[in-house]
Amino acid sequence: MADNSEAKAREAIKVTLDVDEIPKKWYNIVADIPGGLPPALHPGTKEPLKPSEWEAIFPKGLIRQELSTERFIDVPDEVREALARIGRPTPLYRASRLEKALGTPARIYYKREDLSPTGSHKPNTAIAQAYFNFIEGVDHLTTETGAGQWGSALSSAAAYFGMKCTVFMVKSSYDQKPYRKYVMKLYGADVYASPSDRTEFGRKTLEKDPGCAGSLGIAISEAIELAVNSPNTKYSLGSVLNHVMLHQTVIGQEAQKQLAMIDEKPDKMIACVGGGSNFAGFTFPFIYEKLKGKNDARFIAVEPESVPSLTGIKSGRSRYDYDFGDTAGMTPLLKMYTLGHDFMPDPIHAGGLRYHGMAPTVSALYDKGIIDAEALPQDETFVAGELFTRTEGIIPAPESCHAIASAIRHARECKRLNKEEVIVFNLSGHGLLDLQNYATMLGM
Structure with a gap:
């Protein structure tokens, strides 16, 4: 970085945006997935699902978004007003105290999605x-x-x-x-x-x-x-579904502006994955930039070892195939990395990551090598959450601890190699209602 950029990065503790900078459009990555996204199929005919066949469970407006191939879709003013009421835009923080505890030359940032009234993204x-x-x-x-x-x-x-x-x-x-x-x-x-x-x-x-x-x-x-x-x-x-991923891209679009304000470009972007929504919202706008040659970041999806829908492909535990989104087989068939719709996960404390399949958009990106994935053990993630709490002062959700643990791994690797990197992760939720889980895992 140039001297001015270094100064901005050093000074960055909290990077904020004004309320009028809440994104006015959602980004739809379906428009940019190389080769397109495999369509959802009717479970009976195995033919691509028609718009009318979604109407039993979704309103027409969301069906249009689900099936859209437009790159940008307008955010209604009423939705932007409601997003402002729950605290958007959310701040980006420099994890300088965590960096010091790790003794790493890496610069670590996190997007605070834990600040909403219900505590998550x-x-x-x-x-x-x-x-x-x-x-x-x-x-x-x-x-x-x-x-x-x-x-x-x-x-x-x-x-x-x-x-x-x-x-x-x-x-x-x-x-x-x-x-x-x-x-x-x-x-x-x-x-x-x-x-x-x-x-x-x-x-x-x-x-x-x-x-x-x-x-x-x-x-x-x-x-x-x-x-x-x-x-x-x-x-x-x-x-899981496309319209859900779409709505979450307000996270990444805000993060793009915030990193630009301090002249930082991410080397690694990290988020936990269950169905994929916080990872998608955080990374998809940056993946769009990478597909256009504007950045060279790595995007890392972090899942539990016990629910390895992405990483399980290497051991044969999961597959990339059409599967139901539910156990009873009532949903359309979706092309995704899946452990099987009848998979019964262990009752791990990161309950939001206990889903058998991965979002079709995230799955397609992983299949094409555009994103990476890691699987971490539960005990390591809670230890990482404890360290984050003691250094940054925030108690993270067990799900978010997976992203923190991965960021710590990569920051320690930077220390070992004496290498500077910009590591950015999504703090997808707080853990203030998960204290019993911490007590159980950490022996409190």
Whole structure:
């Protein structure tokens, strides 16, 4: 870097944007995936799904976004106003105290998505999805949630637009994270441990295994079943599909402006992945730049060792193929890296990363070698979260700890090689409602 750039980087502690810099367009990476994105297929005919065949579960506005190949899609003013109310734009921080503790020549930055009222990046799409349902007259939304962050976000967004919300929460998380269900209920949502006795599929699952810990696939099946069988009701989801990835790109677009303000270009961009939404939102705008030859960054998706939908391809645990997004086989078939829709994950504490498949857009980028992936053990991620808490003063979500642990690994490698790098990661959520998990893992 030039001297002025070095000075800006040294001085950067917190980089902020004004409210009028909330992005006015979402970036749609479908327009730029080399070779295009494999279409979703009808589970019966195995033919590409027609727009009308999505309408049982989604409003027309979101279907248009899901199937769009336009590069940029307008963000409605009402959505931008709601995003401002939850604290967008979010700040970018320099992790200088973490750097000092590691003794690394790397410069580490993190985008703070933990500052929303519900504590994660999830409201970025929850608000958009609730809005497009609301303007089409839908009055009830159903959904699943793993760790509870998505359920909390959609409950809040539904309340904002005066809608009813029903959430099926994976049972292991329902038991591990009781305060998240209270958050949802405060916003007016009905919350059920999944598998539940509220749906036919839930009851069948419990008959086979009364002690079933649940999975996101099962919870999705229950939410879709309720949506299809209830009047004026649609289904919403917090990850995987194209329109969800699209809405999250406000994160990366803001980060682009913030890094430019301090004359920094990322060498590595890191985020955790379950279904892929925070990784997509954080990296896709930068991947667009890389595809145009404007940067040479590495993009690293970090998943748990016990749920290796991407990295499992090397050992034969996962495959890149068409699969259902849910356990009951009610969704369209999606081309993705998958552990199999009947995969039952271990009840790890990072409940938001316990999904059997990866978003089709993220999967396509991994298949083409445009992004990289790592799998980390649970104990390492909690140790990383503890170090981050003690140096940067923020308690991260167990999911976000995967990104932190990866950033620490790469920063330590920079120390070993005496190499300067700019490492940027997405702090996707806070862990203030995950303290029991920390106590369990760290022996407190």
